[in-house]
Amino acid sequence: MKVRLGAILLAALLATPASAQADRQVVPLADGWEFSREEGVPDAATTLQWQQVAVPHTWNQVGYYLPDPESHINREESVDKYQGTGWYRLTFTPDSTFENRHAWLQFDAASRTAEVWLNGQRLGEHRGGFSRFRLDATAALRPGQPNTLLVKVDNTQPEVGTSTADILPLAGDFFVHGGLYRPVSLIGTSAVHVDMLDAGGSGILATTREVTGGTAQVDVRVRARNDGSRARNANVVARLVDAGGRTVATAQQRIRLPADGAGEVTQTLAVEDAHLWDGMADPYLHQLVVEVASTSGEVLDRVAQPFGIRTMQADPVSGFLLNGKPLRLHGVGYHQDREGKGWAVTPADIEQDFEIMREMGVNTIRLTHYQHGQVIHDLADRHGMILWDEIPLVSRWTLGTDAVATPELLANARQQLRELILQNANHPSVFTWGIANEVDFGKSIPAFISTAKDMPAPDPLPLLRNLNELAKAEDPSRATSLATCCEGRLGVTAEVPTTAVAADLGGANRYFGWYYGEPGDLSGHLDQMHALRPDQPLSVTEYGAGGATTIHTDNPLGGRVDQRGRNQPEEYESYIHERAWETLASKPYLWATWLWNSFDFATTVRREGDAIDINTKGLVTYDRQIRKDAYYFYKANWNSAPTVHINGRRYTDRAYPAADVRVYSNAPTTELSVNGRVVGAMSGCPQMICVWPKVTLAAGTNRIVARGLFPDGAQEDTVEWQLAPDAVRAIRIDSGALVAPEVTGKRYGSDDFFEGGKPGEVNAYSGYGPRPEMKVVTGTSEGAVVETYREGQFAYKVPLPNGRYTVDLTFVEPSSGAGERQFDVTANGARVIAALDVADVAGGPLKAITRSVPVGVTNGVLELAFVPVRGDAIVSGIEITQ
Structure with missing residues (x-):
């Protein structure tokens, strides 16, 4: 009989029309704001200089391209890198119906800290620039009357003694914009509601426990809160509704809520013949509806959100499995800023970004290096994209001489991780919680390590293990992950910590062929990492290269790329991606790969390529106007839609x-x-x-x-x-140059037509540490040309019409003395220079000499061979004229 009564009560609850109280009032607070970043506290005695703004808003504008400034929003004169305090003020009049509601102010994000007053009453603060947070505004709100909302935000760069010293991120290769850069809203609920104070989350945590024989078991944890002055009994009802509006599973449970307190229930929904969320193949979404009702059946609060039934797993051998089936994940890292708007982007901006990525054929996005907003998560749910979410624990976790993270920073890291999980765990697109990025530098790059040089590098493992345990406690259904930079990497001589063991899944940020090594080194390195921990699934979380759309090369192998400087041609970016994907596509054990990056983004640690304060590794420019050549490489490989794209289109x-x-x-x-x-x-x-x-x-x-x-x-x-006609009359090759220099009166191309040898530079520089004193080559007016060279045993095969030509060869000995280097030069097999010793002829190193030789071409090709006699052959410039 008790079972029958329970069923009758449940049917009555589901049939009862919801009262007006069940529908939350949501009032966007977007327009009418005032902003000031002057110091001081705005009160009756202090008047700040206010300007009218709309929210979302940021005061920062960072990063600009050097060419064609008139075509861009961001220019040198418009840059604003201010990091400090800003004030926001809004006067608004809420509807009188809020008189009978509980009121909440919701901030989708405020960077980096926020302190909030309403009508002079301090409501609270939030520390962290990426998470949603809510404050109880009931006591301070004046329904039907003008209200004054005041918000203090602070995006000060963390340093010892600053207001943000214990707030992540402490460092990172991206700019932390300030402001109320995501929406603000006023929300009204019943006094009894699904918890609005559950770390900014929905108060609901739903997970697919298992799918067996077509039946799915979905666990739903609901936190309910009672802000009334007396205890209440309530019924929590959870329903799963399919896309056609049919309820496919229901559960209910009685809960006792103390006065001014919360309670929690967990229910299981059994779904027969479950229609699964199957990624991009079939991103099918149910609606999860949770209602809190009185014992008489009055619905007090209702929350409905999309939910996808699915299982996900990463296997160390087979890679990623969605609903038990292998799925090759290939995608991009994504930063949220764009030119002219910084972080204050609109949903339309994010949707445009998403569509650009989707057109490229991306099926996974790594949301770097912080919590992103709900828009990108909702889009991923609807379109079947797989997400990696992470917190902003990037590169550094101590300041000054601290050897371990302070208790305050540990608390902030845990807070941001809880918020990340509880705000995003119901998204079927989210696969993993990233707990850190590149905290394994050790002392290999001292700029990221704050401890004194004579002290050991701080150990990140205690912090990582703490966060890993927290993630497991909050959401046991998902794996944890982190991205490393340095373990086993070429060129790292300092001891680095092994951090990959602190999470379930491994992720490697590796830039072979860019910051170190050769592109071909990536394959062996990945095999080594896989063999080192064969039971841990491995992914590649970053790879790529800078690509300036206004800088070009005739041959990406012609010279050395300048990773920290200007010579970063678009064609070299394409070359690195071609070689990297050739390797990555051949590794079935990788559970995912993410290139770096989807779009150029702002930073303040770079002066590279054709930009200032922009990381140009994006496949699309900061303003979203140019899709670089490498974008179409992936589109051709990842998207089945017809794709035809000619490279070098901007090298006109x-x-x-x-x-x-x-x-x-x-x-x-x-x-x-x-x-x-x-x-x-x-x-x-x-x-x-x-x-x-x-x-x-x-x-x-x-x-x-x-x-x-x-x-x-x-x-x-x-x-x-x-x-140009002159380029037909004379071919001028700057040997060893990736990007040809500008020479008055002559047009040189970068190194091309060569076979063999290797490029070199008179003023070689790795990009790290102080630049050595510049060496000057004498004996020529073409200084930039003679600063590079090709050496070894090599040849040039230059296609030419048959006829007679003069070949001018320029040589510079960069360092060897007389007698240490001798070589012959042949033209179409005939020796034209014998046993040349550049240092002997020039009278020492760094002195240019030129030799002219007549040649004939009869088969459409001029072959110039440089043959060592002692040491390596060398040449700095070649000029061929009719």
């Missing part, structure tokens, strides 16, 4: 009359034509990269067309390249 003023034409195409067959003449067709191009080597260009405008022949029709891409 060409240096040479012969150029490789590189096309990213996923067409079964791709044709190339130049100036209306078909050059050839290719099928089955490896990695969707079709290359026509040394295609002849004519003086003037050259129209290049790539035509992909797809089953449903042809797709074309067209570019126009210019070639």
Whole structure:
């Protein structure tokens, strides 16, 4: 009989029409704000200088491109890097219906700290710039009357003794913008409600415990709060509703709520013939509806949110498994800022970003290096994207001479991790909680380590283990993860801590071919890391290179890239991604890979490429206007939609009359034509990269067309390249240069047409530490040309029309003395220079000499071979004229 009565009561609760109290009042507070960043406290005796703003808002504007400043919002004169205190003030009149409601102020984020007053009454504070938080405004709110809301925010850079010294992040290669940069709202609820003070979360934690034979078990934990003055009995009802509006599972439980207190219940929903959330293949969402009702059946509060039934797992051998089936995860890291807006972006901005990533073929996003807002999570849920969420524990966790994290910083890290989990755990797209990024530098890069040089580097493991235990306690259903920089990496001589063991899943940030090593080193390194911990699933969480859209090279292997300087051509970024993906695609044990980065983003530690305070490793520019060539490499490989893209489209003023034409195409067959003449067709191009080597260009405008022949029709891409008449008359090669310098009266190209040898620089610099004193080469007016060279045993094969030519060869001995280096030079097999000793002829190192030789071309190619006699051959510049 008791069972029957319970069923009758449940049916009555579900059938009872909800009262007006069940529907929360949500009032966006977006317009009418005033802002000031002057020092002082605004009160009756102090008048600050206010300006009208709308929220979301940030006062910062950071990062700009050097070329064409008039085409950009961010310019040198508009930069604002202020980090400190800002004040926000809003006068608003809430509806009189709030008289009978409990009122809450909700801030989706405020950076880095926020302190809030309403009508002169201090409501509280929040420490952390990325999480949602709520404050009880009931006692201070005046319904139907003007109210004054005052918010103090502070994005001071953490240092010893500052107001933010114990708030993550302490460091990082990204700029921390200030302000109320996500929405603010006023919310009204019943006095009995699903807990509004559950670390900024919904008060609900739902997890798919298991799926067996089509039946799913979903556990739902509900926290309910009673802000009334007497204890209450209530019923908590949880329902799962399918996309057609049909309730597929229901559970209810009685709860006793103390006065001004909270309680918690856990229920299990059994779903027959469960329709699973299956990633991008079928991102099916149910609605999870939770109601708190009085014992008489009156619904007091209701929360409804999307929920996907699914299982996820990372396997150390098979990789990632979604609902028990393997799924290769390939995606991008993502920062939330954009040019002109910083962090104060709109939902439309985020949706645009998401669509750009989705078009590229991304099926996973690493939300770096902090908690992102609900918009990106909701989009991932709806479209089936898999997410890595993480807290801003980046690079550093101590200040000054501290050897361990302070208790206050530990508390803040735990707070931010709890908020991350409780605010995002109901999103089916979220797979893992990231607890740290690159805290394993040890003393390999002292800039990130604050302890004195004569002391051991701080040990991050105690902090990491504490956070890992907390994540498991809050959400046992998900794996933890972290990203490392340095374990087993080439070039690291200092002892570094092994941090990967502190989490369930491994993630490696590795930049072979950029900051260290060669691109080919990545494969062996990953195999080594996998063998070291064969039972821990491994992923690659960052890889890539800088790419300046206004800097170009004729050959990405022609010279050394300048990782910390200007010479970062777009073509080199493409080269690194091509080589890296070739390796990553061959490693089935990797549970995911994320390139760095989806978009260029602001930072204040870089002066690189064609930008100031911008990390240019994005595949799309900071303003979202340019999708770099590498973007289309991944689109051709990851997206089945027809893709044809000619590389080097922004390198319009060409240096040479012969150029490789590189096309990213996923067409079964791709044709190339130049100036209306078909050059050839290719099928089955490896990695969707079709290359026509040394295609002849004519003086003037050259129209290049790539035509992909797809089953449903042809797709074309067209570019126009210019070639000056002088570039036909004279070919000038700056040997060993990745980017050709500007020389008055002459147009040089970067190093190309070579086979063998290696590039070198007179003023080589790794980018770390103080730059050594510059060496000066004498004996020439073309200083920039002679500062680079190619050495070893090598040859140049330059396509040329048949005829007679003069070849001027410029040589510089960078360091050797007379007698240490001798070599021959041959032209089409005939020796034209014998046993040249540059140091002997020039009278010492760093003195340029030039030799001119006549040559004849009869087979369309001039081959210049540099053959060592003693030591390595060397050349700095080659000029070929008719």
